[in-house]
Amino acid sequence: MEANAFVKYEFHSPKRLGFYTFSxxxxxxxxxxxxxxxxGTNAQLKWTSPVVLLDMNNEGHVIMDEFLRNNPxxxxxxxxxxxxxxxxxxxxxxxxxSARAIIEAAKMTDKDVLDFxxxxxxxxxxxxxxxxxxxxxxxxxxxxxxxxxxxxxxxDLRVFILEALKGGQIGFKNNTFYYGREAIGxxxxxxxxxxxxxxxxxxxxxHEIRGEVKPTKSKGAAKK
Numbered sequence: 001m002e003a004n005a006f007v008k009y010e011f012h013s014p015k016r017l018g019f020y021t022f023s024x025x026x027x028x029x030x031x032x033x034x035x036x037x038x039x040g041t042n043a044q045l046k047w048t049s050p051v052v053l054l055d056m057n058n059e060g061h062v063i064m065d066e067f068l069r070n071n072p073x074x075x076x077x078x079x080x081x082x083x084x085x086x087x088x089x090x091x092x093x094x095x096x097x098s099a100r101a102i103i104e105a106a107k108m109t110d111k112d113v114l115d116f117x118x119x120x121x122x123x124x125x126x127x128x129x130x131x132x133x134x135x136x137x138x139x140x141x142x143x144x145x146x147x148x149x150x151x152x153x154x155x156d157l158r159v160f161i162l163e164a165l166k167g168g169q170i171g172f173k174n175n176t177f178y179y180g181r182e183a184i185g186x187x188x189x190x191x192x193x194x195x196x197x198x199x200x201x202x203x204x205x206x207h208e209i210r211g212e213v214k215p216t217k218s219k220g221a222a223k224k
Contacts, residue, residue, distance in 0.1 A: 007054045007065050008082040009074075014050035020079075021046045025072055035067045056085070094143075101143030104150060105136045112150075115159045119149060157192050160206065169205045 011017045022045040024034045037043040038060040045064065054061035073079050108116070110128050117124055117131045120138075124131075139146040152158070164170040170191070171178040177185045179201065185191040195202045 005055055005057050006084045007056060007061075008084055009047075009052045009054070009068065010080045010082070011050035012078055012080065017048075017050040019046055019048045020073075022068065022071055022073060027070055033067060033070070036063070038063060097143040097147075098140050101139035101146045102136055105132070105139040105146065108132065108135065108150075115155065116149065118159055118162055119155070154192055157195055158188065160195070160202075160209075161188060161191055163209050164205055167209050169208055 011020065022035065024032065027033050035043055035045045045067065054065050056062060056065070068074055068079075069081055071079075074081050113128055113132050113135060114124065116135055117126075122131055122134065126134075135146070149155070161170065165172060169179075170184070175186055176183050177191050179194075184194040
């Protein structure tokens with residue numbers, strides 16, 4: 001059997017099922033939903049098995065599924081419906097995304113590892129290989145989160161903000177970021193905008209963090 005051709009229905013308590021009869025019902029629009037067999041005849045849908053596979057290549061089974069998928073017995077969780085095709089596709093997608101993320105994590109330079117660790121608040125005193133292994137684990141478990149952080153176009157600026165806060169070049173008090181006495185934002189996104197608008201100050205601060213000779217600050221560097 002190919003999983004992608006089946007929908008599975010499973011009773012919530014298999015050991016307690018002798019037989020189960022599905023009642024006709026009104027859907028959310030108030031329309032009566034009456035089970036009719038493949039010949040269009042009103043029929044009673046009764047199952048004696050706690051697990052039933054419906055073949056979506058079988059017209060009769062498709063009719064059953066259309067009747068059952070919004071049946072109160074399914075919506076309340078008495079019966080669980082699993083689309084094995086969707087489940088298989090999701091598993092395939094998740095596996096491939098995880099593999100891609102692991103490959104990207106394994107390719108990270110030592111600087112990439114430290115930057116990622118800094119952004120995530122990891123212990124930077126740990127050895128680089130320890131941090132790398134931790135990051136690979138994140139990539140495997142949550143590839144979407146890893147890829148979003150690793151390929152964030154603002155990643156370098158976000159790392160810079162953390163370094164500037166640690167070095168005192170940028171202050172944070174009363175839920176506000178400061179450059180000197182100037183308030184530059186109440187959240188990281190606002191600070192990012194400020195840094196982009198004040199590239200010469202950004203350059204000066206980068207040199208300060210690196211312990212290099214400062215470039216000359218142009219007049220009116222801080223834009224209002």
